[in-house]
Amino acid sequence: MRTSLFTDHYELTMLQAALASGAAHRPSVFEAFSRRLPEGRRYGVVGGTGRLLEGLADFHFGDDELKFLSDNRVVNAETLKYLEDFTFTGTITGYAEGELYFPNSPLLMVESSFAEACVIETYLLSVMNHDSAIASAASRMIASAANRPCIEMGSRRTHEESAVAAARAAIIAGFDSTSNLEAGARYGLKTVGTSAHSFTLLHDTERAAFEAQVASLGRDTILLVDTYDVETGVRTAVEVAGPQLGGVRLDSGDLVQQAGWVRTLLDDLGNWNTKITVTSDLDEYAIAALASAPVDSYGVGTALVTGSGHPTASMVYKLVSRQDDAGQWIPVAKAAANKASVGGRKYAVRELNERGRAVAEVVSTTEYTTGGPERDLMVPLVINGEIDRSFIGAQGVAKAAARHRGSIQEMPGEARKLQRGEPVIPTIMVRS
Amino acid sequence: MRTSLFTDHYELTMLQAALASGAAHRPSVFEAFSRRLPEGRRYGVVGGTGRLLEGLADFHFGDDELKFLSDNRVVNAETLKYLEDFTFTGTITGYAEGELYFPNSPLLMVESSFAEACVIETYLLSVMNHDSAIASAASRMIASAANRPCIEMGSRRTHEESAVAAARAAIIAGFDSTSNLEAGARYGLKTVGTSAHSFTLLHDTERAAFEAQVASLGRDTILLVDTYDVETGVRTAVEVAGPQLGGVRLDSGDLVQQAGWVRTLLDDLGNWNTKITVTSDLDEYAIAALASAPVDSYGVGTALVTGSGHPTASMVYKLVSRQDDAGQWIPVAKAAANKASVGGRKYAVRELNERGRAVAEVVSTTEYTTGGPERDLMVPLVINGEIDRSFIGAQGVAKAAARHRGSIQEMPGEARKLQRGEPVIPTIMVRS
CATH class of the missing domain: 3.20.140.10 (nicotinate phosphoribosyltransferase)
Structure with a gap:
């Protein structure tokens, strides 16, 4: 080209x-x-x-x-x-x-x-x-996230080629990984991802979706637990995957408050090693507001690829x-x-x-x-x-x-x- | 690809x-x-x-x-x-x-x-x-511009491929033309452009630059008149190109006020058919503010390709x-x-x-x-x-x-x- x-x-x-x-x-x-x-x-x-x-x-x-x-x-x-x-x-x-x-x-x-x-x-x-x-916006997000890893996942919010460049810029500024496969292929970046709400809705029940995901992607996968009721989602996730469940993802609601009780619930169920990933329109300010919440990683989309304003x-x-x-x-x-x-x-x-x-x-x-x-x-x-x-x-x-x-x-x-x-x-x- | x-x-x-x-x-x-x-x-x-x-x-x-x-x-x-x-x-x-x-x-x-x-x-x-x-931002600009043509010229402010897509979207929303050559090649869009400040600065004098441009691009070209003093620039442009001068471009200063006296000056010099193009960080609001000014076309860059906020x-x-x-x-x-x-x-x-x-x-x-x-x-x-x-x-x-x-x-x-x-x-x- x-x-x-x-x-x-x-x-x-x-x-x-x-x-x-x-x-x-x-x-x-x-x-x-x-x-x-x-x-x-x-x-x-x-x-x-x-x-x-x-x-x-x-x-x-x-x-x-x-x-x-x-x-x-x-x-x-x-x-x-x-x-x-x-x-x-x-x-x-x-x-x-x-x-x-x-x-x-x-x-x-x-x-x-x-x-x-x-x-x-x-x-x-x-x-x-x-x-x-x-890169400038990403660097501020990394500063806000302290040592918690940030995942770039904004591809869908920007032009398809900008998305590749944005993933690359985010990694330069300190992001851990990206959802963008083309960026992975072109620049050797680490790509990550597990599933979306549509996967849960596709199956007859949330349990059936979690079982399908765990069967195929392994117990250490990350399950998205907020399609229906979050507490039920977490309990079902733990029942299906057991103590080796890799993580749960929260993508809506009051993340600060939710991360707190989800962490407690996971600990009470014996899932001390199950991590919490939060997503949902995060920017550097929202990340900073989550500093005291028991969150393990941040997924950042729109704000990253649009330069946070x-x-x-x-x-x-x-x-x-x-x-x-x-x-x-x-x-x-x-x-x-x-x-x-x-x-x-x-x-x-x-x-x-x-x-x-x-x-x-x-x-x-x-x-x-x-x-x-x-x-x-x-x-x-x-x-x-x-x-x-x-x-x-x-x-x-x-x-x-x-x-x-x-x-x-x-x-x-x-x-x-x-x-x-x-x-x-x-x-x-x-x-x- | x-x-x-x-x-x-x-x-x-x-x-x-x-x-x-x-x-x-x-x-x-x-x-x-x-x-x-x-x-x-x-x-x-x-x-x-x-x-x-x-x-x-x-x-x-x-x-x-x-x-x-x-x-x-x-x-x-x-x-x-x-x-x-x-x-x-x-x-x-x-x-x-x-x-x-x-x-x-x-x-x-x-x-x-x-x-x-x-x-x-x-x-x-x-x-x-x-x-x-x-397209949504461009449509508002077209509404503000009433029937005056808008030219898309924001390529430098966005990812090179987004720039092509932006030019295309601008034309769909009613823009007259674009500066982006790749968009011209890919979608058959009308492309336009004449010169920048660097062209004037490259030559020993503004007059030498205008003479070079007119000799090569013709008397109906658009001369950029605000590299040094605008009034001198307009007078020199008219002296060099004569009454057939296509247009002058204003890229800085108070455009409403400037367009007014530049129009008067052009008319006084007998250049009734010489048009005025304005550029310089225009958005739909700046375009609306220029409605009563004697402007013939608008060049829009940053605000267009970034969706105007x-x-x-x-x-x-x-x-x-x-x-x-x-x-x-x-x-x-x-x-x-x-x-x-x-x-x-x-x-x-x-x-x-x-x-x-x-x-x-x-x-x-x-x-x-x-x-x-x-x-x-x-x-x-x-x-x-x-x-x-x-x-x-x-x-x-x-x-x-x-x-x-x-x-x-x-x-x-x-x-x-x-x-x-x-x-x-x-x-x-x-x-x-």
Whole structure:
């Protein structure tokens, strides 16, 4: 599957006009960044980098794509000729996937001809905006869940391909597993699931359904006990599966109160090792409210795949520097009122205190060091068209999840606060 | 591309247990519906039906999918055997794509064995929930825009594949065109676009950029005039392109006020036919606020692709009826507190008054007529596995757009109100 038409029409008409004027070949630097976090959020999480690099490898215009562009007169013959040979040969450095970010963090710096950077704009932003929104929401849920495992199960609430990307982003942010089989197949993620209400309703009685499930999936399966009466459901589940029953799932009602008495009931019946999974429109706040309830794992759906109120990361991609005809680098920026940006290629380090805790995000327009403990945030992702393959596929997911754990541990404890507030560390712009 | 793994793990474990118990083959009816509209919305719009039918044709388990399920022990050998031959052979009737819907409208009725209906659940909901959310938001924007064309340009703010589906849903709801080239290629949609700020910044001066664009794209192109000073931008645009200048685009600032004086300036310069396009985080409310401004078209991005605050349609899919071993149909429904549903296969008609205006959504558990003017809402989409191909591809999009226009015209005028309120017509449940 080629990714080249996941592109706005204007990228190619701009390309056409720039090829005609000759400016298309000017060496350029584009920056992807976000002017702000969603209101009240303490940090964002970079998601999508690995997917972007995977897709970049398939970003070519084949016969079908060229025929579409030609038949529909999207661009002229000179431009089609250019696209025929298109492959991204530039350099991309930026925040590793899983890294935390803050307002104006220079997430990706794309260095290439204007033409190459322009053509990949839409695709780059689609991938990063979606996946970062999901990773950011997922990370807050993990913080709320403390050490209890979270299961991603939101596929049905979002586009089928977004669902795969959302599962991947959730795992990077610390989720234990996903319900999404395609995500399992594509990225080697752990998939889980047992049954739904329809399975109980299909059988003549709840007992018959539980017997069928236990017979086929084993005593350590998880039985859904709220199709009819929860207490009867729990008692029947224990009668059918015995003390080895793996778990019960609660999907409705007042989960805090219900988890309490279901735990007591299970213990009274001798099912000390039977776990309780709760689902039903959980978000980070509902998870936090369940902290004191005897719950063993959380299944999270809608709120996860819709970014818990913020389904896009509002990342933009701006030309910040380009050469003139004399080969001089010219920093550039739009002047218009509410969308001003800072020109010039950017660098970024995370300043740490002597105990290794993050203190500030320091963004600069020349290479810069705080002189004290710090961590360079800009890592090479693509060098002269050569993609660092350690960021892609299953390996990339594991690497990103490790990066996320490390970056979270480095943050002050307030990062995990759910209450609305300022970014947990300030972004400091150092201008040369 | 096969669609079969866009499926939650539990669909297949349920299938395994039901194959073992024998219940998998019970004739069943599943219903897709939504318990509520997003708060304050007057109606919803069905989106995704055509995409669902396209994907259903590719819903098979090939060697790769079976190997994944086998290697990861998702299901046992008997289940793999069943899936090897899987093809949906059931019947789906429901609301045509583009149709309006209300709380508890029976959007899709899926009649097949439990096994078949179960296996397609996740995919069906993913497609319908995403596309309906976008179509519903888009329809409100079109109502706000009155007769001014709206252009979909939100690709960069959502997953690259969601972007294609969003463009398609926007066109169904009445958008004029999209920026998304893949959507153009896949569904024959009209794509548009000219240039971004980066194009202006790439050139040594705004004038040089405008000259390059006009030279390549023609005098009837749209020039983006707010990179530096808007007034200078407009004057330069007119100097470069002359009276045939197609349009100017405003992407920042106070658009209401700006559109006013830019129109005056264009007229003063003799550019009476040069149009004004506005963009910049528009939603249905911002569009309504621009009604009195001399704007010719609206470009809509983020708000469209994120469903304007409601990125998913909260559609669910429930087993409502199934046969017992004696071949009797048994209506079934979950009893649990906040998620109760009504059992039984559903029918629906839209009751009209004598002037052809919609009065009520009448949902019944047996075929029912109001006795007066009415329109049957349940149309056959798949009959015994045979997909009605008039709903898919470019043809399907045109058909859905026509259905949407017809259904909107049938509604009372209050349907177009932006203020929060009740659904514009009530849903009446008739039980036999």
